[in-house]
Amino acid sequence: MRIPWTTTEKRWRDSLCAAMIPDVDTGHLPGLHGVNLDSFWQEYERSAPGLLRFGFRAAVWALTFAPPALLGTVRTFESLNAEDRDRLLQKVANSRFYLVRQLPLTVKLTACFAYLRDDDIRDRLDKLDG
Amino acid sequence: MDVIEGNTIARTVHKLTDVVVVGTGPAGAAAARTIAKAGLGVILVDEGPYVEPSQFPKDGFSAMAQMYRDMGASLSRGAPMMPLVQGRVVGGTSVVNGAISWRLPRDVHDEWVQADPALADALPWETLDSLFDQIETDLDIRPTEADIAGANNLLLKKGADALGIENRPISRNVRGCRGLGRCLQGCPEGRKNSMDRTYLPDACRDGAELYSEVRIDRVVVENGRAIGVCGRAAGGGKVNIAAGKAVVLAASAIQTPALLQRSRIRGGPVGEGFQCHPGASVSGRFADSVRLWTGATQGHEAIGLRKQGIKFEALGYDMSLVATRLKSVGSQLSRDIEDMMHHAHWGAAIRARARGRVRASRTGTSVKFSLTPEDMRLVRRGVSVLGQMLLAAGADYVEPGVHGWKARVTDRADMERFDAEGPLDPRAYMMAVTHMFGTCAMGSDPAKSVVRHDFRHQHTRNLYIADSSVFPSNTGVNPQTSIIALATMCGQRIVEAAMR
Numbered sequence: 200m201r202i203p204w205t206t207t208e209k210r211w212r213d214s215l216c217a218a219m220i221p222d223v224d225t226g227h228l229p230g231l232h233g234v235n236l237d238s239f240w241q242e243y244e245r246s247a248p249g250l251l252r253f254g255f256r257a258a259v260w261a262l263t264f265a266p267p268a269l270l271g272t273v274r275t276f277e278s279l280n281a282e283d284r285d286r287l288l289q290k291v292a293n294s295r296f297y298l299v300r301q302l303p304l305t306v307k308l309t310a311c312f313a314y315l316r317d318d319d320i321r322d323r324l325d326k327l328d329g
Numbered sequence: 330m331d332v333i334e335g336n337t338i339a340r341t342v343h344k345l346t347d348v349v350v351v352g353t354g355p356a357g358a359a360a361a362r363t364i365a366k367a368g369l370g371v372i373l374v375d376e377g378p379y380v381e382p383s384q385f386p387k388d389g390f391s392a393m394a395q396m397y398r399d400m401g402a403s404l405s406r407g408a409p410m411m412p413l414v415q416g417r418v419v420g421g422t423s424v425v426n427g428a429i430s431w432r433l434p435r436d437v438h439d440e441w442v443q444a445d446p447a448l449a450d451a452l453p454w455e456t457l458d459s460l461f462d463q464i465e466t467d468l469d470i471r472p473t474e475a476d477i478a479g480a481n482n483l484l485l486k487k488g489a490d491a492l493g494i495e496n497r498p499i500s501r502n503v504r505g506c507r508g509l510g511r512c513l514q515g516c517p518e519g520r521k522n523s524m525d526r527t528y529l530p531d532a533c534r535d536g537a538e539l540y541s542e543v544r545i546d547r548v549v550v551e552n553g554r555a556i557g558v559c560g561r562a563a564g565g566g567k568v569n570i571a572a573g574k575a576v577v578l579a580a581s582a583i584q585t586p587a588l589l590q591r592s593r594i595r596g597g598p599v600g601e602g603f604q605c606h607p608g609a610s611v612s613g614r615f616a617d618s619v620r621l622w623t624g625a626t627q628g629h630e631a632i633g634l635r636k637q638g639i640k641f642e643a644l645g646y647d648m649s650l651v652a653t654r655l656k657s658v659g660s661q662l663s664r665d666i667e668d669m670m671h672h673a674h675w676g677a678a679i680r681a682r683a684r685g686r687v688r689a690s691r692t693g694t695s696v697k698f699s700l701t702p703e704d705m706r707l708v709r710r711g712v713s714v715l716g717q718m719l720l721a722a723g724a725d726y727v728e729p730g731v732h733g734w735k736a737r738v739t740d741r742a743d744m745e746r747f748d749a750e751g752p753l754d755p756r757a758y759m760m761a762v763t764h765m766f767g768t769c770a771m772g773s774d775p776a777k778s779v780v781r782h783d784f785r786h787q788h789t790r791n792l793y794i795a796d797s798s799v800f801p802s803n804t805g806v807n808p809q810t811s812i813i814a815l816a817t818m819c820g821q822r823i824v825e826a827a828m829r
Binding site: 218219220221222223225227228230239242243245246247248249250251281284285288289292293297300303307308311312313314315316321324325327 | 620670
């Protein structure tokens with residue numbers, strides 16, 4: 200059974216993915232928010248197995264409402280500034296709890312697949328001389 | 330090669346043949362080729378699509394979505410949870426693997442014979458050895474050439490040499506490889522001698538018919554004799570195939586026992602004894618560019634610790650997969666992605682002693698598997714040696730990727746220390762499972778095995794199993810060549826039985 204994402208959920212999802220690969224000062228590559236992901240999300244919904252889709256959605260919900268517990272601020276992830284988003288992701292990724300560590304991992308997996316499916320990003324990355 | 334695509338089958342299809350083979354990976358292809366060559370009618374069926382090399386996707390996500398079972402994201406249950414990586418495409422995992430070809434090691438064969446002396450006659454070493462010779466000729470198996478290896482592989486050689494660990498270029502089933510680094514997405518130039526390019530066309534030339542995108546749900550058994558299979562095509566039509574001589578299951582060590590269970594074919598430890606090769610990987614950052622998405626995907630291996638149960642391989646990936654394996658998140662991940670052309674990535678495959686089990690579940694299959702403490706000591710040693718090799722090869726730092734240990738290590742002594750002091754909690758590691766075995770093991774005792782020494786099911790006439798389910802144990806090395814050899818023998822046994 201496939202339950203479509205609501206507009207709000209999509210906003211949460213997009214803010215999390217964008218925070219996973221944000222713009223950085225080096226300026227060689229844009230962050231994920233600069234990439235058109237429409238076709239990626241279509242293929243993801245069509246192809247990803249149910250368990251993966253469920254895990255990703257659960258991670259989006261859990262991380263969206265994680266700031267009160269982890270940063271002590273009554274806000275959603277989406278409403279955090281870039282610095283706090285980064286701080287929260289670091290914290291969760293280094294949690295001593297195995298299942299908690301899997302949350303950002305699930306988002307990272309999806310974000311990386313989405314980001315590096317884009318031909319322009321791939322070409323630019325391949326041409327970087329480091 | 331003519332393929333009848335299941336998405337074009339909207340109505341019920343009834344077919345009659347001598348032998349139906351479920352699965353078109355190395356096992357199914359080798360068995361079918363042998364049987365078709367002997368003049369018997371063969372129908373092959375695969376759940377996955379047939380994809381022409383020119384249509385293989387460039388990026389990791391699209392390849393996994395199109396050609397991997399559950400997008401490579403089905404997880405084993407246990408400690409740790411690990412993705413089970415299997416192809417789901419005509420040609421099976423041979424289409425999307427690193428083309429690594431190993432003969433079954435003699436010491437592993439000896440172990441099998443020691444555990445079940447009757448295997449000395451059922452799987453004689455001399456016969457296997459001559460089959461390996463033939464397979465190596467058929468599939469152009471030869472060591473990776475240095476000029477297409479790429480930096481990731483050459484650095485592994487340097488690191489292993491520095492530590493005095495025996496190493497060598499990986500022998501692969503490729504012809505004219507140009508080092509595009511796309512083995513895991515399928516070679517777009519068709520230079521990998523995977524089953525869709527070799528044994529399946531051979532079988533079809535000898536009259537075999539091949540159906541893609543047809544999922545077999547059940548083996549039909551009547552009066553203790555397998556008489557065919559029933560399934561459903563992607564186009565919605567039912568597919569019923571009656572087989573007069575044999576039904577051959579070659580759907581992998583996960584799907585084959587699950588199909589037996591769904592068909593309510595009991596007898597013996599079906600689905601028990603699951604073994605595999607869990608792998609952990611470590612990356613290292615080098616001053617020079619590595620670009621591990623170019624060169625031979627897996628072109629060099631360090632084999633000095635194989636008999637301890639650890640084998641090291643260079644791991645080339647599409648850049649999307651490289652990024653998923655970086656240890657950072659957020660802004661650091663963005664920086665690391667920009668820097669990832671400097672990363673080398675190597676893996677340690679473990680010959681785990683643990684045994685798990687496979688069950689057919691409502692949603693597909695469920696694999697329960699947890700590593701033993703002894704296995705974890707091997708994993709830890711593997712990570713330790715990988716880190717030491719990377720630093721010995723000149724890495725600025727390595728990222729062991731182990732929770733509770735330094736994120737970046739620059740000192741070889743730290744990686745040496747890891748062998749004794751690194752965590753043994755499986756959940757501290759990121760691992761993946763490839764190569765699965767043993768869920769319908771071959772043996773003499775019907776209570777302890779699922780198939781007889783002639784690959785026939787212990788209790789069901791005309792039902793044969795050709796894939797790595799029948800292996801008595803894991804092999805510690807990449808099993809494709811061994812699977813082909815045993816499946817060829819299975820095909821020979823079926824031909825002999827049919828001619829009687």
